[in-house]
Amino acid sequence: MGDLDSMQKRIPTGSFWPLPRAHTADGSPRGTGVEIEFANLTENATAQIVQSLWGGRIVAANDHDITVEGGRLGDVRIELDLFLRDKAGSVLADKLLDLSRTVVPVEIVTAPLSPADMPECDALADALAHAGAKGSQDGVLFGFGVHLNPEVSAETADAIVPTVRAYGLVEDWLRAIDPPDPSRRLLPFVDPWPHKLVDALAADAADWTLDDLTRNYLDLSPTRNRGLDLLPLLTHLRADLVARALPQGTKGGRPTFHYRLPEARLGDPQWSVAYEWNRWVLVERIAADPALLAALAQSWTDWRAGLPGLRGTWADVVAGHLDRAGIWA
Template identity: 30%
Template sequence: MPPLLYNEAGRWRSVGFELEFSGLTIEQAGKALEKALGGELQQESVAKSVLHVEELGTFNIEIDWNYLKVKAAEEAEGQQEPSQWLDLLKQSAAILVPVEIVCPPIPLDRLESLSPMIASLRESGAVGTDDSMIAAYGLHINAEIPRLDATTLFAFLRAFSLLQWWLVDEHKVAFSRKLSPYIDLYPESYLNTLFSCSGPSMDQLMSDYLAHNASRNRALDMLPLFSEIDDGRVSQAVDDDKIQGRPAFHYRLPDCRIEQPELSLQNAWNCWLIVEQLAEKSAAMEMLGEKFLSMERPLLGVSRRDWTELIDQWISDQLLA
């Protein structure tokens, strides 16, 4: 469990997960999910099904291809006639485009309810990141922020930025995903700016972030959170209609190696918990931030290997991992 269990309203914080994989059709994935969690499965279109689970919420099972989702929705709503073209698109998507399961926000004290999901999908034939050299399938974590204020945002941004290189190694991120543009790390110029700050305002946090990270393709994507605070400002900086405001961190770094028996949501979640734990240690972040700045080399920046070794030793000394 993270150090901060409750949100500003005094309720359990919630966490959502997104899984990308192939090997199953929408229908097969929906049935595997229904077998694991129960609930009522409904097909909304050829590109999307939903599973309604009492006390947990609605799970979306969809093909991660916006064009097909739009066309399928139009057909389902009667805006266009049923066509073989949609069937062809669906068949092509099964080969080229991953299936995505988007879980609803689950309270921290109910996360164990999701445990059967991975095994059921695996047993049904789901395959993930390791199935292909070009597959860049991820397991995303959407962790609700405990407090929506500048102090909390600054703490989490600093904690993740100090850990980002170490986290890539700890997750054993696949080569295909490292090469992909989807999980770019924060640039060193942003780390220098962040570690030089002291108690920045929300305005400064947003300005600095958008100046260096005006893209959804970050290992820790803060755009949904900043959109929750000021959607107009984010929209002006980033022209991307996929950005939707929500009071949660969008952590995109973990692979979805769903075909491997050792994969579990807990493994990915445990890595994120290191960020949560460090975010509560202001003095440690101050010390580590100063250390990072002191390791700057002209033209070369900070040695990634040296920094990762330093962080690994610090985590071991603190008994965080």
């Protein structure tokens, strides 16, 4: 694991790498919504911290669902991340919500942020930690995450499918260089993509249309509980196909990737939102390198077939490709 450990240390924690495709089809910067989970602060205390940093007006639907409206970075929601939140206001629901704080995170949900504003997320994370917020590392049941929702550069197969292929081919490596917290591994919310989906991405996806991507994902991974959840994006792009495959419905569509794998380790000096962002940027750098993507796809097919010459785990094979490709600069 020495090479994998050294690779993890090459990902910066103090600066945000730019995306390879930094703009959308209309020339505007790609926005990214950010969700941060943590414990040990109330929603109201969290709202006051957000307001102190970004301004705005605190508007409370109830004690567990608050919005800081009109701040310099747009509206920010603060909520207890639990289905009971929708029933807040009844005595029983409020009591259960209050009792759940030991295991259920408070969640901050930002408006889409420009690349120039992404460092504000680390300023917020630092302020939360200083006020007493706890991250995944602080409790055996604290399996908290940061969700990144980068806007797609264009709603086309050329812009989307390579990124999906890249993630599928390097997900094992992302998990190996920085394994998720044990509590997150025990829960189903960020499960890895099934190997059958990666098989399809490696073998056929170079020529996929958006319809092909949607049908394969719905056939092989019809759930949101993945490290990269494609259902919001596919619902936005192909709502009819998703509705037929998932008649129970989804939470709605949006033109973003929903990257759920990142940890929320507030207060850990070795961690930052920038670090988690840069891990995503590596995925997009791989997607932007057709030769590297093709080499990874071929190696995956060979590795799955047990061909000689590919030693070690798949994460080790990926590490060799990335070292040779020089994608770190």
